[in-house]
Amino acid sequence: MKSLLKFVAYRTRSPSKWRTAKGRNDMRDQLRNHMKERFSWIVSTLSSLTVFAMVTAMGAIGSLATIEPTAQGWSFSVMGEVQAQRRSRSDRDKEEERRERRIPVVNLATADKLGEVQEVIDTENNPQAGLELLQRMIERGTRRYNGNELANIYKMMAYAYFILDDIPNTIRYNEKILEHREDIRIGLESTTMFTLAQLYYSEEQYDKALRMIEDWLLIADDPGPNPYYFVATIYYQQQEFDRAIEYVELAIDMATERGLLPIKKSWWGMLRFLYFEKENYAKVIEILEIMVKEYPERSSWVQLAGMYGQEGYENKQLYAMESANVLGFFDRESDYLQYQGVLMNASVPIRAAWYLKEGFDNETVEESYRSLNALGQSYQMALEDDAAIAQFEEATEFAEDGRIFKRLAQLYLGKERFERCSDRADEALEMGGVDRIWDLKILKGMCEFNLGNLSKAKEIFVEARRDARTGRAASAEKSTRDWIRYIDSEQNRLRQLAAADAS
Known part of the structure; x- marks a missing residue:
């Protein structure tokens, strides 16, 4: 799996701007904001269509409320099929080559009902009432819906539960979407898997998060470096520091190769911490020397000075503290006391x-x-x-x-x-x-x-x-x-x- 993931990482060279949450709260806020923003488009779209136009567009709404990955992150759309048609013919052919699927069409009645639910959830700001409507749809019998319709009902339910901050049920209904993966577009499958990986992570279910993100990487088009950093954070939580180092460095190498510079400060910070835990202080110093150039901040300079001192580089320690002082980063008592100690050791x-x-x-x-x-x-x-x-x-x-x-x-x-x-x-x-x-x-x-x-x-x-x-x-x-x-x-x-x- 490890070597295969590396192959996936380098199989494409086009840049990607996928955003990966750094913590559980940030992750939930990111998902919630994107979901609410994009689902609100449903009501305006449906209200702008005449009955004739909706019937004419029936072939274009076969993927109701699908979720597609975009350069900006997430795209939640009731007209997923219409958006899919905007892609180039070669993109669609590529997708068909990866997996041939016959996607069942969402009928007009189901589309209307989901549009009403969307209005209740977002416009009326009542996700609980929306869930009751969705539950009544399910209670009428799942056999009346095809796999694509059920998947989109479950996606709407997952969205409502997410707004209610009910993460267990959000996970449950995202998992139910994947039960119908052969009846949904690859984009919905892909983003559901990625969402589940993040939700598992937020609930500290790290083994499930790791399996899901690894499976997602095998089907994702041009995942970019961010998901590999996400894998690193999972290994970090599992205390598997060697694997975490491997994936952080992989993410950094990919970002460097694609020109996505400067490398994110948090990536260098995690790599520095991991090497410190491994007691590889030479690497810690190497990373801090990069950080003081790309992110010249007090913490980086003071930590670099401390590492120089720990490793016996007294002159470099003095120069680092002097630089921090000249740059105006001395804003704590500990900075002055540490500098005093360094100067005393230097016999000045x-x-x-x-x-x-x-x-x-x-x-x-x-x-x-x-x-x-x-x-x-x-x-x-x-x-x-x-x-x-x-x-x-x-x-x-x-x-x-x-x-x-x-x-x-x-x-x-x-x-x-x-x-x-x-x-x-x-x-x-x-x-x-x-x-x-x-x-x-x-x-x-x-x-x-x-x-x-x-x-x-x-x-x-x-x-x-x-x-x-x-x-x-x-x-x-x-x-x-x-x-x-x-x-x-x-x-x-x-x-x-x-x-x-x-x-």
Whole structure:
């Protein structure tokens, strides 16, 4: 079946504009709009004909309310045979070569009755009353109608049920049309099959939808690429991603060959998703690179940057984010924060600070622990300590642990603001949640030492040495030991000086 469908796909080269719904609601709305628009033509057509003209046209109404595929999508017409006669002789011959059928004629009484039903359904906007009239026609006995008449009665019933949003009965009566496929035109059979495939899909009956669309592809004239994309969506719903990829790519190849460009964004989007699920990230990047050219939108640029970063292409990630920013696509806080991270990884922290500050200024980025901490880190890496302190101090209002206070203590120590250093170290110890607690205590001890509080500093270093020993941090333990020795020597020196002064 697979190879045969591919042959059908390429057996013709003329373009087609069939529309395939992307979701269940869109699919139903599309069918409903086309059906209502085209069926409304029935009343006006019948009312414009005299009795004599209708009798004369009897040979032309043998396919009452047939549904024919057109370049625009659907054609629902009470004068299906008349429309069929407008086609070229070669088209009719081609159809006869595909399947020879003797189509029974719809008699005038049945045509009149269906015209009345159509007026009730559309003009009076009463599909329920129309169904009652159709049901009475059936109750009079199906033997009084030929297969073509029954098929058109069922088609009218399916249409009424569809307006009532009764999908199960819509499916039921479309299926009954196909019970008389030898008595109806190939066009009605074809469009009924295609409609059923979409209805099955909308009801999540994916196996039935797949069988029906595959059968339809075998009889359809020039189906174009859209139905093959529809097949791909069915395989996607069935989690058969390899087959879905095959049919999306088939649809894209057909559309490209026929010049139906640009390829629909949704097609590239599905192909990108499928390859992502298959963890074929090289293909995902290839597709995103196409999308940013054909559909330059924020999501494509940001996703491309993310994929570059995931695959280790840091420079390309930076260029992608830069492009997104220049094109004005940064409209979310996450965009600025991601860009800040990329610039930090590229060792240009001052630019990271500038662009994140821009996000604050245009109110895209809100003040939070994460955003303020990120801005502070950018300034700190750029050696802009005063600016970093200002941001970290603002971030303390949102802090839930002591990490930001430890960072401030480090900065204050570097700025020789030892009292602030000691205070922030105390707050970090009180808040908790700090890794390597001995490092924080060493920091606190250094601040106290520089404040001249040698005894207090020694006590803190003793605690830090104990914590470092417990944590098996040999280098930290050695550092605390050195500090303790230094403080001991310094205290001895000070005592000696004091004794000398006293004598």
